[in-house]
Amino acid sequence: GVDGIDLEYGITNSNIEEAVLHKKMIEASLRTIILADSSKFGRRGFGKICSLDCIDVIITDSGISQSMAQAIEEMGIELIVV
Known part of the structure:
Protein backbone atom coordinates (compact mmCIF):
# COMPACT_ATOMS: atom_id res chain seq x y z
CA GLY A 1 0.00 0.00 0.00
CA VAL A 2 0.83 3.68 0.05
CA ASP A 3 2.01 5.33 3.27
CA GLY A 4 2.55 8.82 1.91
CA ILE A 5 1.70 11.14 -0.97
CA ASP A 6 3.93 14.20 -1.08
CA GLY A 47 10.86 4.08 0.51
CA LYS A 48 10.05 6.10 -2.60
CA ILE A 49 7.82 4.27 -5.06
CA CYS A 50 7.61 6.93 -7.77
CA SER A 51 7.12 10.60 -8.46
CA LEU A 52 3.62 11.92 -9.05
CA ASP A 53 4.19 12.29 -12.78
CA CYS A 54 3.92 8.48 -13.00
CA ILE A 55 0.36 8.53 -11.60
CA ASP A 56 -2.76 8.72 -13.78
CA VAL A 57 -5.54 8.60 -11.19
CA ILE A 58 -5.81 9.04 -7.42
CA ILE A 59 -8.93 7.86 -5.59
CA THR A 60 -9.42 9.20 -2.06
CA ASP A 61 -12.03 10.25 0.49
CA SER A 62 -13.62 13.65 1.08
CA GLY A 63 -11.12 14.51 3.82
CA ILE A 64 -8.58 15.75 1.26
CA SER A 65 -7.95 19.49 1.53
CA GLN A 66 -9.12 21.74 -1.27
CA SER A 67 -5.58 23.04 -1.81
CA MET A 68 -4.16 19.51 -2.10
CA ALA A 69 -6.94 18.48 -4.48
CA GLN A 70 -6.31 21.52 -6.65
CA ALA A 71 -2.54 20.91 -6.72
CA ILE A 72 -3.05 17.29 -7.78
CA GLU A 73 -5.46 18.23 -10.55
CA GLU A 74 -3.07 20.96 -11.75
CA MET A 75 -0.43 18.24 -12.15
CA GLY A 76 -2.71 16.54 -14.68
CA ILE A 77 -3.70 13.71 -12.36
CA GLU A 78 -7.36 12.69 -12.36
CA LEU A 79 -8.67 12.94 -8.81
CA ILE A 80 -11.73 10.94 -7.76
CA VAL A 81 -13.18 11.80 -4.34
CA VAL A 82 -15.64 9.28 -2.90
Whole structure:
Protein backbone atom coordinates (compact mmCIF):
# COMPACT_ATOMS: atom_id res chain seq x y z
CA GLY A 1 0.00 0.00 0.00
CA VAL A 2 0.83 3.68 0.05
CA ASP A 3 2.01 5.33 3.27
CA GLY A 4 2.55 8.82 1.91
CA ILE A 5 1.70 11.14 -0.97
CA ASP A 6 3.93 14.20 -1.08
CA LEU A 7 3.57 16.73 -3.89
CA GLU A 8 7.32 17.21 -4.25
CA TYR A 9 8.69 13.78 -3.28
CA GLY A 10 5.98 11.50 -4.68
CA ILE A 11 4.41 8.23 -3.58
CA THR A 12 6.08 6.38 -0.70
CA ASN A 13 5.83 3.31 1.48
CA SER A 14 7.56 2.69 4.82
CA ASN A 15 8.39 -0.90 3.85
CA ILE A 16 11.33 -0.70 1.43
CA GLU A 17 10.65 -4.17 -0.02
CA GLU A 18 7.04 -3.23 -0.81
CA ALA A 19 8.20 0.08 -2.30
CA VAL A 20 10.54 -1.75 -4.69
CA LEU A 21 7.78 -4.18 -5.70
CA HIS A 22 5.26 -1.36 -6.28
CA LYS A 23 7.83 0.55 -8.33
CA LYS A 24 8.36 -2.46 -10.61
CA MET A 25 4.59 -2.91 -10.99
CA ILE A 26 4.19 0.75 -12.00
CA GLU A 27 7.04 0.47 -14.51
CA ALA A 28 5.26 -2.48 -16.15
CA SER A 29 1.80 -0.90 -16.18
CA LEU A 30 0.04 1.13 -18.84
CA ARG A 31 -2.00 3.09 -16.30
CA THR A 32 -1.39 3.71 -12.61
CA ILE A 33 -4.23 4.26 -10.15
CA ILE A 34 -3.57 5.02 -6.48
CA LEU A 35 -6.19 4.33 -3.81
CA ALA A 36 -5.36 6.16 -0.58
CA ASP A 37 -7.32 7.75 2.24
CA SER A 38 -6.87 11.47 2.83
CA SER A 39 -4.56 10.95 5.83
CA LYS A 40 -1.78 9.89 3.43
CA PHE A 41 -1.47 13.32 1.76
CA GLY A 42 1.42 15.48 2.89
CA ARG A 43 3.24 12.49 4.42
CA ARG A 44 6.41 10.65 3.38
CA GLY A 45 7.28 7.04 3.96
CA PHE A 46 10.84 5.70 3.96
CA GLY A 47 10.86 4.08 0.51
CA LYS A 48 10.05 6.10 -2.60
CA ILE A 49 7.82 4.27 -5.06
CA CYS A 50 7.61 6.93 -7.77
CA SER A 51 7.12 10.60 -8.46
CA LEU A 52 3.62 11.92 -9.05
CA ASP A 53 4.19 12.29 -12.78
CA CYS A 54 3.92 8.48 -13.00
CA ILE A 55 0.36 8.53 -11.60
CA ASP A 56 -2.76 8.72 -13.78
CA VAL A 57 -5.54 8.60 -11.19
CA ILE A 58 -5.81 9.04 -7.42
CA ILE A 59 -8.93 7.86 -5.59
CA THR A 60 -9.42 9.20 -2.06
CA ASP A 61 -12.03 10.25 0.49
CA SER A 62 -13.62 13.65 1.08
CA GLY A 63 -11.12 14.51 3.82
CA ILE A 64 -8.58 15.75 1.26
CA SER A 65 -7.95 19.49 1.53
CA GLN A 66 -9.12 21.74 -1.27
CA SER A 67 -5.58 23.04 -1.81
CA MET A 68 -4.16 19.51 -2.10
CA ALA A 69 -6.94 18.48 -4.48
CA GLN A 70 -6.31 21.52 -6.65
CA ALA A 71 -2.54 20.91 -6.72
CA ILE A 72 -3.05 17.29 -7.78
CA GLU A 73 -5.46 18.23 -10.55
CA GLU A 74 -3.07 20.96 -11.75
CA MET A 75 -0.43 18.24 -12.15
CA GLY A 76 -2.71 16.54 -14.68
CA ILE A 77 -3.70 13.71 -12.36
CA GLU A 78 -7.36 12.69 -12.36
CA LEU A 79 -8.67 12.94 -8.81
CA ILE A 80 -11.73 10.94 -7.76
CA VAL A 81 -13.18 11.80 -4.34
CA VAL A 82 -15.64 9.28 -2.90
